Each structure stands twice: as C-alpha cells, then as structure tokens.
Amino acid sequence: MVKNATAVNSMNGEERHAICNITPESQEDPPTPAPPDSAPPTPPPAGHNDLIYTVEDVPPWYLCLFFGLQHYLTMAGGTVGIPIMVASFLCMAEDDPARSALVSTVLFHSGLVTLLQTTFGIRLPVVQGGDFAYVVPTITLLTSIHPPCAALPLANMTAAAREEEWLGRIRDVQGAIAVASVFQIVLGFSGLVGVLLRFITPLAIAPTVALVGLSLFDVAASKASSHWGISFMTMAFMILFSQYLSRVEVPVPVVARGGRGLSFGRARFFKCFPVLGAVLLSWGVCGVLTALEFFPPGSPARTDAAGDIIRNTPWIFVPYPGQWGWPSVTAAGVVGMLGGAVASMTESIGDYYACAQMAGAPPPPRSAINRGIAVEGLGCLLAGLLGTGNGTTSCSQNIGVISVTKVGSRRVVQFSALILIASGVFGKCGAFFVTIPEPVVAGVFIIMFAMISAVGLSALQDVDLASSRNIFILGYSLFLGLLLPKWLAQHPEALRTGSEAVDQMLRVLLQTPMVVGGVTGGLLDNTIPGTAEERGLTKRNKHLQRGKEEAMQALRSPTSVCYDLPWITPYMRRVSWMRFLPFSPTFDEAGHSSCMSSRCKDEEEQDQDQDDRCFKTSAVTKAKLPTDYRGEKVM
Numbered sequence: 001m002v003k004n005a006t007a008v009n010s011m012n013g014e015e016r017h018a019i020c021n022i023t024p025e026s027q028e029d030p031p032t033p034a035p036p037d038s039a040p041p042t043p044p045p046a047g048h049n050d051l052i053y054t055v056e057d058v059p060p061w062y063l064c065l066f067f068g069l070q071h072y073l074t075m076a077g078g079t080v081g082i083p084i085m086v087a088s089f090l091c092m093a094e095d096d097p098a099r100s101a102l103v104s105t106v107l108f109h110s111g112l113v114t115l116l117q118t119t120f121g122i123r124l125p126v127v128q129g130g131d132f133a134y135v136v137p138t139i140t141l142l143t144s145i146h147p148p149c150a151a152l153p154l155a156n157m158t159a160a161a162r163e164e165e166w167l168g169r170i171r172d173v174q175g176a177i178a179v180a181s182v183f184q185i186v187l188g189f190s191g192l193v194g195v196l197l198r199f200i201t202p203l204a205i206a207p208t209v210a211l212v213g214l215s216l217f218d219v220a221a222s223k224a225s226s227h228w229g230i231s232f233m234t235m236a237f238m239i240l241f242s243q244y245l246s247r248v249e250v251p252v253p254v255v256a257r258g259g260r261g262l263s264f265g266r267a268r269f270f271k272c273f274p275v276l277g278a279v280l281l282s283w284g285v286c287g288v289l290t291a292l293e294f295f296p297p298g299s300p301a302r303t304d305a306a307g308d309i310i311r312n313t314p315w316i317f318v319p320y321p322g323q324w325g326w327p328s329v330t331a332a333g334v335v336g337m338l339g340g341a342v343a344s345m346t347e348s349i350g351d352y353y354a355c356a357q358m359a360g361a362p363p364p365p366r367s368a369i370n371r372g373i374a375v376e377g378l379g380c381l382l383a384g385l386l387g388t389g390n391g392t393t394s395c396s397q398n399i400g401v402i403s404v405t406k407v408g409s410r411r412v413v414q415f416s417a418l419i420l421i422a423s424g425v426f427g428k429c430g431a432f433f434v435t436i437p438e439p440v441v442a443g444v445f446i447i448m449f450a451m452i453s454a455v456g457l458s459a460l461q462d463v464d465l466a467s468s469r470n471i472f473i474l475g476y477s478l479f480l481g482l483l484l485p486k487w488l489a490q491h492p493e494a495l496r497t498g499s500e501a502v503d504q505m506l507r508v509l510l511q512t513p514m515v516v517g518g519v520t521g522g523l524l525d526n527t528i529p530g531t532a533e534e535r536g537l538t539k540r541n542k543h544l545q546r547g548k549e550e551a552m553q554a555l556r557s558p559t560s561v562c563y564d565l566p567w568i569t570p571y572m573r574r575v576s577w578m579r580f581l582p583f584s585p586t587f588d589e590a591g592h593s594s595c596m597s598s599r600c601k602d603e604e605e606q607d608q609d610q611d612d613r614c615f616k617t618s619a620v621t622k623a624k625l626p627t628d629y630r631g632e633k634v635m
Contacts, residue, residue, distance in 0.1 A: 124355045143511075176336065240345070
C-alpha cells in the first residue's frame with residue numbers, strides 16, 4: 001500500500017521498535033540449552049541488539065509457523081478487501097462462488113510472489129500483497145469502457161449471460177495489469193529504476209498518493225450507506241484500538257533471547273492489529289444481531305447476506321493461469337495501470353530500506369533493489385495471468401510485525417507465504433472472507449482511504465510550504481486531479497478525437513486522479529524554477545548519499561551475504577561480466593554510479609539548484625511517511 005516518509009537511515013533502534021513495542025516480563029533469561037533443530041542466531045548489527053532472530057537466522061519450525069501465522073493475519077485483513085471491492089465493479093452476484101474464488105486467487109498469488117521475493121528478489125522478510133494504487137485505475141477502466149453495473153438489467157440476465165459479463169470485465173483488467181507489469185520488469189532488470197525516480201519529487205509524490213485515497217471517497221460512502229450504524233461502529237473500533245489503546249500492553253508469548261523456548265512478554269497489540277481486531281469484533285456483533293433477527297432479510301449487514309456461498313464453494317480450489325479466460329489488452333487500460341505501477345514501485349523501495357533496518361540487515365544495494373522491483377513486476381505479470389484483479393506490492397504493516405516479535409528471519413515470512421498458498425487452495429477460506437458484511441468492509445475502507453490521503457501529504461515534510469511556488473503546485477495538482485476526472489466521468493462524450501481507441505485511452509488516463517495529479521505535480525516541480533532546499537531535495541539527497549555510502553560499506557561486510565542469490569552466487573562471482581548486470585549480486589555499484597560522493601559534493605557547492613543530479617538511487621520513498629508509521633501501513 002502507500003508508505004514511507006522520514007529518512008529510514010536516521011531512525012535509531014528505540015524509534016524503530018517503538019511502533020508496537022514489546023518488552024519481556026524478565027530481563028534475564030534462564031540458561032536453558034537451545035532446541036536441537038534451531039540454528040544459533042547470528043550477532044545482529046549495531047542498533048539491533050534486541051532482535052532475537054535476524055534476516056539470515058533460521059528459528060525452529062514451530063516458531064516459524066507461529067510467527068508466520070501472525071504475518072498472515074496482519075496482511076489478510078487489508079488484502080482480501082481489495083477483491084471484495086473489485087468484485088462489485090465486475091457485476092458479480094452476491095452469492096456467486098466466483099467471489100470466493102477471486103479472494104482465494106489473491107491469497108494464493110500473494111503467497112507465490114512472497115516466496116519469489118524472499119528467495120530471488122530483495123531477499124528480505126517482505127510480504128507481498130494487494131495494492132490500492134491499482135484499485136483506482138481498475139475502477140476507472142471498468143467504469144469508462146464498460147457500462148455501470150446499475151445500468152445493466154442484471155436481474156433479468158441468465159446465469160450464463162451474467163457470467164460472461166463479469167468475465168469480459170476481468171479479462172480487460174488482467175490484460176492491463178499484465179502489460180503494465182512489463183514496464184516494472186524492464187526497469188528492474190535494466191537498473192533504470194533510479195533514473196525514473198529521479199524526477200519523482202516530493203511535490204509529485206504528495207498529490208499522487210493523496211489522490212489514491214481522496215478519489216475513492218464516493219466508493220466508500222456508497223458501501224457505507226448500506227448500514228451507516230455498522231460502518232461507524234467499525235470505524236469507532238479502529239480509532240479506539242489504533243489511537244486510544246495504542247499504548248496499552250497485553251501479555252503475549254514471545255521467544256526467549258537466544259531462541260531458548262517461549263516466555264511471556266507485553267506487547268501493544270491494539271496498535272499493531274487495529275484492522276484485524278475491528279473487523280473480527282464488528283463481524284461478531286453482526287453475527288449476533290443476525291441470529292437475533294435484528295436486521296431485516298436482505299440487509300447487507302447480515303452475515304448470511306452472501307447466501308449459500310460457503311456451501312457452494314468447493315473445498316479445494318487451485319488457481320491457474322487463464323482460469324477466467326486469457327487476458328484482453330486495451331491501450332486505455334494499460335496507460336491507466338502504468339500510474340499504479342509507478343506508485344507501487346515508489347512504495348516498495350521505501351519499504352525495502354525500512355525492512356532492512358527492522359530485520360538487522362545492511363542497507364540493500366542497488367542490485368537487490370533492482371531484483372526486488374523486477375520480481376514485483378513478475379508478480380504483477382502472474383497476477384494478470386491468474387486474474388487477481390489487482391497488482392502486488394510490499395505490505396508495510398508486516399514490517400511492524402518484526403518490531404513486535406523481534407524476529408526478522410526470512411524463513412518466518414517464507415512460512416507465511418506457505419500459509420497464504422494453503423489458504424488460497426482451501427476454497428472455503430476465501431468464501432469465509434466473502435461473508436464479511438459490506439458495511440464492516442466499508443468502515444475499514446473509510447479509515448484506510450483517509451490514512452492514504454494523509455500519508456501522501458506527509459511527503460511534504462521537507463518541502464518549504466511557505467513558498468508560494470510550492471503552494472501553487474500542490475494546490476493546483478490536487479484540485480485538477482479531482483476536478484478533471486469528475487467532470488469527464490459526467491461528460492464522457494466531450495472527448496472526440498475521431499478514433500474510438502484514442503478516445504478510450506484518453507478517457508481512462510484523464511479519469512484516473514492519481515495520474516492527473518501526479519503528472520501535473522511532477523511536471524510543474526521539474527520545470528518551474530526553485531532551489532533544491534525549497535523543493536525538499538536537499539535533505540533527501542543527503543539521506544540518499546548517506547544510504548549509498550552505507551550500502552557500499554555493507555557490501556564489504558560479512559552480513560551482506562543476505563542479499564546473495566541462493567546456490568548460484570558463488571558461480572556468478574567467477575564470471576567477470578556478471579558485474580555489469582544491474583541485478584547481479586556481483587554488480588559493480590561503485591564503478592557504474594554516475595554520481596559519486598565527491599562529485600555530488602562539488603555540484604552542491606557550485607550550484608545548490610542542481611542538487612538533484614545526485615539522485616541516482618531508487619530510495620525516493622525514504623521521505624514518504626512519518627517515522628512511527630513504519631509498521632502500520634494504512635493502519
């Protein structure tokens with residue numbers, strides 16, 4: 001989702017773990033021997049002495065299963081909401097088993113991509129999940145090319161005709177995501193990520209991210225109107241857990257230092273799991289009121305509103321490419337989805353740096369970041385083939401789980417990936433999530449969309465907001481990003497170029513608020529004269545340069561092996577030309593950097609306005625979210 005705003009490298013150990021702080025009941029651990037099937041934890045880097053397992057450590061399998069389940073529960077609440085939302089724009093029936101199949105496909109796909117990312121990609125304990133940055137262009141595509149579901153005689157359609165209607169829609173989404181993923185794949189494997197992100201400044205990031213949330217207000221309001229009381233109750237629970245009870249500590253089982261069994265500590269559970277807690281509690285209240293017949297028949301607040309979907313869903317469901325038919329590609333869909341791909345990349349890069357610090361790993365080198373983006377592109381390609389209806393990105397909230405458990409092991413997240421795959425194959429699990437009442441989901445969406453909007457504006461923390469230049473760029477980008485898509489949605493016939501294909505492409509592009517606002521902000525900020533300090537680039541470039549120097553030092557450290565590819569890295573080191581490949585662990589980062597530290601310093605002294613020449617790294621989103629948001633992506 002949307003994440004990152006303070007320089008990650010400036011966070012100390014106390015700040016990093018204050019998010020969901022967990023403290024042991026006793027500071028002394030009994031000298032019990034380590035379990036025979038566990039590997040002794042390696043000494044963590046400085047500042048990570050409170051970590052029990054770092055990224056390269058392998059806890060016992062039962063601890064991997066326990067902590068992997070915690071990662072699963074953390075990301076599932078937000079991830080399953082995306083296919084539920086998309087399904088309503090696909091014109092699926094409420095009791096259609098395809099709804100549960102869509103949720104199962106998303107879970108199955110998230111598990112596969114997480115395994116790929118932790119094994120061959122960035123190789124950090126990063127969980128991959130759905131991304132709301134892809135929801136906005138998806139909705140725009142479905143509402144601009146296809147007629148609205150309300151305008152169709154769905155009640156009079158046969159089951160076969162209705163199925164063909166939503167199948168045609170999801171194939172268009174599949175094709176757009178699959179083709180847009182090629183853009184990510186090329187940027188990752190070619191190492192051009194940094195070149196692209198060089199022009200994505202804070203004044204481009206802020207309207208892009210903020211408009212993701214602002215543009216979805218009507219969708220959230222429409223769903224909440226099905227029962228405002230339940231929606232407000234869900235929001236109240238989320239606010240209570242995440243704000244008022246955020247410092248309340250509850251007893252939880254934790255691993256003793258050195259991995260010597262389990263003990264009990266105290267953790268800020270409510271701050272780390274506000275979404276999960278609010279959904280379960282509201283869901284339970286709806287279940288009780290449904291049993292008492294408080295809601296009238298057919299009310300969306302009833303837990304049985306989905307009918308016999310659980311009974312009609314098969315026990316075993318194995319997603320496969322082309323299960324909805326092969327993707328259909330439209331230029332309009334691809335152009336709109338590219339905006340989601342760019343937003344997703346900037347999100348994930350910031351998460352890589354945050355996760356490295358949380359897990360006790362050195363800063364990721366350029367080669368690891370390039371592989372991470374490339375694998376995300378491959379994940380989006382797989383999403384297009386499987387038909388998830390969404391792309392993939394790293395889940396920021398799971399980084400906060402590391403601060404709770406003090407376990408940054410890669411193996412734990414790989415166990416979580418296996419749980420995701422298993423829950424995707426277990427068809428009843430997807431059907432179970434579909435039975436969440438619509439107003440409960442709407443309450444979660446309202447809070448999440450509001451947080452996304454605020455997170456986007458937090459990217460301006462280093463920008464001079466006393467400057468009339470910056471005020472103009474920000475205000476104009478936000479207002480145009482809301483005005484133009486809204487007007488075109490009401491007057492689609494205004495675009496007449498003489499070519500239906502061009503009309504569709506422009507319609508989707510100009511009806512996507514994040515594209516309109518982001519492009520406007522980026523274009524104005526990169527063309528209107530302004531100093532680097534005024535634009536918020538001075539502090540960012542210093543953080544980026546420092547991060548590059550730390551990454552170069554880490555490459556000479558024994559702990560840098562965490563970014564080596566399994567099995568093949570020793571062979572790659574023997575081939576001299578492999579150091580020219582931007583995704584190779586042996587990539588000569590110093591020899592291929594076009595802006596060395598000394599040169600950046602000289603340019604800054606000669607002309608402060610040209611500081612952004614030093615922006616050759618892909619860590620743009622290190623200045624994207626508040627520090628304490630590191631583990632709570634949109635709550």
